[in-house]
Each structure stands twice: as structure tokens, then as C-alpha cells.
Amino acid sequence: xxxxxITITAAIVTTLAGCAAKQxxxxxxxxxxxxxCIAEHxxxxxxxxxxxxxxxxxxxxxTRVISANYVLKHQDYQTDLLNGDTKDCNxxxxxxxxxxxxxxxxxxxxxxxIKDIETNEKIAQASYRTGGGxxxxxxxxxxxxxxIDGMF
Numbered sequence: 150x151x152x153x154x155i156t157i158t159a160a161i162v163t164t165l166a167g168c169a170a171k172q173x174x175x176x177x178x179x180x181x182x183x184x185x186c187i188a189e190h191x192x193x194x195x196x197x198x199x200x201x202x203x204x205x206x207x208x209x210x211x212t213r214v215i216s217a218n219y220v221l222k223h224q225d226y227q228t229d230l231l232n233g234d235t236k237d238c239n240x241x242x243x244x245x246x247x248x249x250x251x252x253x254x255x256x257x258x259x260x261x262x263i264k265d266i267e268t269n270e271k272i273a274q275a276s277y278r279t280g281g282g283x284x285x286x287x288x289x290x291x292x293x294x295x296x297i298d299g300m301f
Contacts, residue, residue: 183210184237185242186241187242188242192219201293215234244261245258255287256279257278260275
């Protein structure tokens, strides 16, 4: 009986350990932007842009939303700025976010990457991928703000 309890406990711990969410953040090293143009991704829920604006504002960064086109090629997004109006921006923020359904709608994945306006080099990035456990039911706005905070 004792071996059965130990086996069940070990199975539960192993299962739950594999369900944790994963988060990766690359911080700004130098020259944190003062103004960021957010390249709008029309296929992502509107609330993401609002959360991004709040996250940047919290870090004393001004934002402006600009039109963009996102195309998935070879498992990576290729982006084009439609109007090219990046005047007064130090960087451009790009993003993707996916939602899934499991008893309730939840954000399963988010990726935000920032490119320098002059060099077009990636200067910061933050991503989140949910695990399979109950921790997937998070507040998406708070998570987006947390990701942006992490880059600063």
C-alpha cells in the first residue's frame, strides 16, 4: 500500500512538473527606446495592443500604433510596415499571440520583439508559452505587461 501511494505521488508530481509555463526574456542592453511604434497585427485580439501600450507607458516609453502586415513563412513571421511612418520612433515593436479553448479561452502563446529603427536589429524580446496545467488560465493583459516589464 505504501509503495502504491509513493508511485501515485511521484506520477502526480512528474505530471504537474511538465505543465509549467515557459517564459523567455531578452532585456534591452543599451539605448532603451523613448518612443516605440507598435506594428499592429490585425489577426491578434485587440486587447494585446492596449496591454502593450500600458506596459510601455509603465516604463516611461511613448507609443504609437502603425499599420503592418504579418506573413508566416518557414515558421517565422515576416513583417512589412505598410505606411512606413516611423517618424519620431526609436524602435518598432512586433507581436503575435494565440488563444486556445479549454473550458475557457486562454492565451496559449505570446511573443513580442523590438527592433531598432535604424539598424533593424532585434534589441529585446519576450515570449510566453503556457504549459498544460491549470496555470494556463492567466490574465493575458497582466502577462503582456509583465513581459514588457521584463525587457526593461
